[in-house]
Amino acid sequence: MTTPAHPTPGGDAGPGARPSPPHDPQAALSVRGLWKRFGQKIAVSGVDLDVPTGSFYGLVGPNGAGKTTMLSMATGLLRPDFGSAHVRGVDLWARPDEAKAMLGILPDGVRLFDRLTGRQLLTYAGMLRGMDKATVVERTADLLQAFDLTADADTFVVDYSAGMTKKIALGCAMIHAPRTLVLDEPFEAVDPVSAANIRDILKGYVAGGGTVIVSSHVMDLVQRMCDHVAVMAGGHVLAAGTVDEVRGEQSLEDRFVDLVGGRQHSEGLSWLRGS
Amino acid sequence: MVARFLSLKLTLMVNTFRKSVWQTIGLILAVLYALGTVGLLVSGVLALAFLQDPAWAGLAVTLGGTLLVVGWWLIPIFAFGVDATLDPHRFTTFAIPRRTLITGLAVAGLISVPGLATVLLALGTSFAWVLQPGVLLVALVGAVLGVATCVVGSRAITTVLAPVLESRRYREVVMIVALVLVVGIGPMISWLTTGIDPGATSGVLQTLAERAAGVLGWTPFGAAWSLGSTAYAGDWLGLLGRLVVALATLAVAWLVWDRALARALVQPPVGNAGGGRAKGLGAFGLVRFSPTWGVAARTATYWLRDPRYSGSIAIVPLLPVIIYFSSQSTGSFFMLLATGPFVAWILGFSISNDIGYDYTAFALHVASGVRGSSDRWGRALPMLLVGPLVAAAIVVGTVWVADSWHLLLPLLGMALGLLLVSTAVSSAVSARLVYPVAKPGESPLKSPQGAAVATIVAQGVGFVITLGLSLPVLGVGIAAVVLGGPLWGIGTLVAGVLYGALMLYLGIRVGARTYDRRLPELLQQVQSFP
Known part of the structure; x- marks a missing residue:
């Protein structure tokens, strides 16, 4: 089953709209109605997401989709304008010390x-x-x-x-x-051998009951490595679930392109093809 | 093509204004300041020419021009990276002929506040000879050559030295040297000038200047600038010789730049391999394992290893020396004796923007959920351990030099009190006001564009609060100095330490609360630095 391509429950309307379902206390990470605006740009608008404990969760999306902003708000690095984040039932923004102790964070761009x-x-x-x-x-x-x-x-x-x-x-x-690792672009600039080692380490960690959330651009990597995936674009979660649920019959990459759009099927750049 | 470089540079400039109002205001202030300085200098030279003697104006132009060239050539070595908007490396992938590239970069180099100021200054001062059109023409040629020497020479030197400048170790050494020079240069000049016999007549000074200008006019630095005055003097052979020197300088600089650029374009910058190493845990191995002491060990490590800190530290022992020399001219030891409390105050103040210095590395503290009290105490502890020793050493040293042992206790009391109070204020204010500074790895001399106002506000607030809270210590201390007697001295010492400790406790408490409340906002603030 695939979540509909548009509004996740309670997500699309502004703050104070339909209430989101309650947090999942069992989830490694559970966010509800996260909003963040930077100046004129709404980076994240009403994101609900549950990351099941023990999952290897991939977060994919094009550049500027709001992945980093969302993860920052879910891990205590950035205060959301609205919404909340719970780590195994602990309200992160109310009891940050307790929640942060359970999280290991690799922020991007710091x-x-x-x-x-x-x-x-x-x-x-x-x-x-x-x-x-x-x-x-x-x-x-x-x-x-x-x-x-x-x-x-x-x-x-x-x-x-x-x-x-x-x-x-x-x-x-x-x-x-930590019991949950939140890794923003962990494989960027890492050589293939090291990346394979890191993947092994992370797989072992998940096998031992840990939860990993990685954001990435590399669909192929996510499809091979993760068991769950969420697709983000334009500050929304477009689809979330197990990898098989999300991709259906297609490859994850094709499904991603379908969801996000923006592929051009024209005869563009004809002059580049030489004579 | 040259026009395209010009418009590129202008576009880059305009776009930085769009980013922030403060940068625009900063640039307007810089332009006004530059215009004011240029106006003052030009009118000074013109006044000298018309009211006194054009020959004097010639001396001023030659000497000033020489200084200008030296400045253009040397300052970029110390303040590297100040203007990298048109880094030649960015043009490698475009197939631009090198000759065009160099011409474009050279002309674009003039499109900056110092560049335009130099042009205006050079052209303006040439009009000292407006009454002799022939000389004026020569002087204008000299001005153009002089400006070209400034720009091309400066680019040649930075391009040749780029491989060296890019090595981190060198940068760090240079940063510290430059910082010390900048701090020391004012007092040194005032010391040197006091060395000149005040009885010397202006005639003696004039001969001195004439002799200096005579020599400098034949050097690559001054040749172009001395063309006007040589023509005015009617020394046609000298004019020819100097013109040759000026042209040769420009030609050599151009050639050097050309060669260096050719090399730079095929050898992209590489990070220096190897790099520094440090064995074991260093300061981390010496302390108790807790967040507070972890922060303290990290802070102490950074003081020694980050040139932005170690540069300031290198200045501290120099301050008493500088003040000693400047106070010699006045014969009063007041300034010298005030050094101890003054340095103590500066020391406490130096940790007032620690989070700004951390830059986004501060994310580790946020992610780890470091408590405000751990962070605040951790950052203050190295200062509290080292600061009193430094302050006491300076107080003892200055008292010894001034032979005023009766002031030892009051000064010590004031120094310790001020150290504690300013550390307290820093701890409290720095959790609230964070302002942009040179980022890790950048030259400490480079203050980010548009940061001036935020810096002034933050430092001003810290200064005023520190001053207000220091009044009790200063009051008791001054009373002790005026009234004398050992009892007052001991009183100052006890009062300074106790009052300072109370302030420290309160300051860190306030700072820790603010920190806990604003932790993500602090991170967002440093992330938004330009």
Whole structure:
């Protein structure tokens, strides 16, 4: 079954319109009626979404669809204009400390404290989470090993390549062993070998009962990796469910293009074809 | 093609205004300031020419022009990245002939406030010889050559040095040196000028200037600028020689730029491999494992490793030295003795925009749900550990130099009190007012466009509150200095520390509450920095 391409319940009308269904207390992440406006542009308009516990959830959408804004509001990085976010039944914006402790976040487009070495940055992330020294030291070593960064553990993060930076940021999101990982574009600039390693790590994490939410442009990756998917465009969720539900008979990419639109079937750029 | 570069540069400029009103206001202020300065200098030179002697105006033009060229050539080395709107690398993919590219970039280089100011200044001062049309013509040619030398030389130097300038290590060293130079240059000049015998007649000064101009007129820096005055003096052979020097300078600069650009276009910038390393956990290994001490260790690490901080730190030990030299000319030790409390106040103030310095890396604090009290205490702790030692060392040092040991205790009391109060105000205000600063990795001299007003507001508010809350400490301290006696001294010390500690407690409490309430808004603020 596919959710209709347009309004998700309670989503499309403005704030104060039809009430959304209550939060799913079992969900790893459950958001209702999220709205955010930046100046004239409405980035996210009335998003409802439930991410089942133990799922590997893909969030796809074209550039400017509101994915990052939505994830920021769902994880406490950005205060929504309206709406709420619950993490396993805990209201994030009412009890942020409790909710954030269950979340590991890889935000997109933010810098790191890059004058620290990789080891120091992971340690710092662990300390900020209030972990004890023995655990932090042990997990730091494990994470460096898992992300193949041991050789660069003592190099300043500012001198890392883009892919290494992404990996160390991912490590920072994982060090406190959160029950839910929210990863915004985790595979951007990561080389194929590292990406495969990260996928294995994430699969193992989901198999152990964790929940992963990734946003991505790469449909193929989402189709292979995720069991659930939500398609966002123009600040709305156009479809959400298991990957098979959403894509139906088509490939995810074709279904995505159908939903989002914008494909051009013209004979454009004829002059580019040479003579 | 050249016209296209010009319009590109203008479009880029206009578009930055569309982005923000403050940038527009900032540019208008910069233009007004530049126009005022140019007007003042031009009218000064013209007045010198008509009321005194055109030869004097010639001296001023030669010496001033030399300074201008030196400025154009050297400042970009220190304040690199200040204007990268037309970075040649951006044109690599377009098949533009190099000659056109260079001409376009050179002309476009004039489309900026300093560029236009230089043109106006050069042309305006040439009219010192308006009464001798022949000389005026020569002077105008000299002005054009001089401006060209400024722009082409500046571009040649930055392009040649680009591979070096792009290495992070070099940048960091240069940033610190530049910051120290900028801070030190004013006092140094005033110290140097006081060294000149005040009894020296203007005649002596004039000969000195004449001799300097005579020499500089033959150097690449001053040749173009001295053409007018040489023609006025009727030294035709000298004029020819200087013209050759000026043209040769321009030709060499052009050639160097051309070669460097040719190399730069086929060798795109690469991040320097290798990079710095630091063993182990550093400061993180030395502290208790808690969010508060984590923030403290990170803050301390950044003070040492981020040039935006370490530059300011490098200035602190220089301040007493600078003030010592400037106070020598007056013979009074008042300024010197005030250094200790002053530095203490500055130290506390230096953490007043920590979140702005973090930039978007602050997201880690937001994502981790760091509590306000942990963040505030963590950022203040390194200051509270190191600041008193630094302040005390400076107080003891200055008291020793001034041989005023009876002032030791009051000064110490004031210094500690001010340190605590300004740290307290910083902790409270910085959770509310965040303003854009140079981003991580940028030159600390580069303050972001359009940030001036926000900076002034935030710093002004912090300054006024600190001043108001410091009055009790200052009052007791000044009373102690005036009335004298050890009891007053001990009183100041005790009062300063106790009152300061109370303020610190309250300041951090207020700051922590504000922080907890505004955590996502703080992140949004740093994310919206231009």
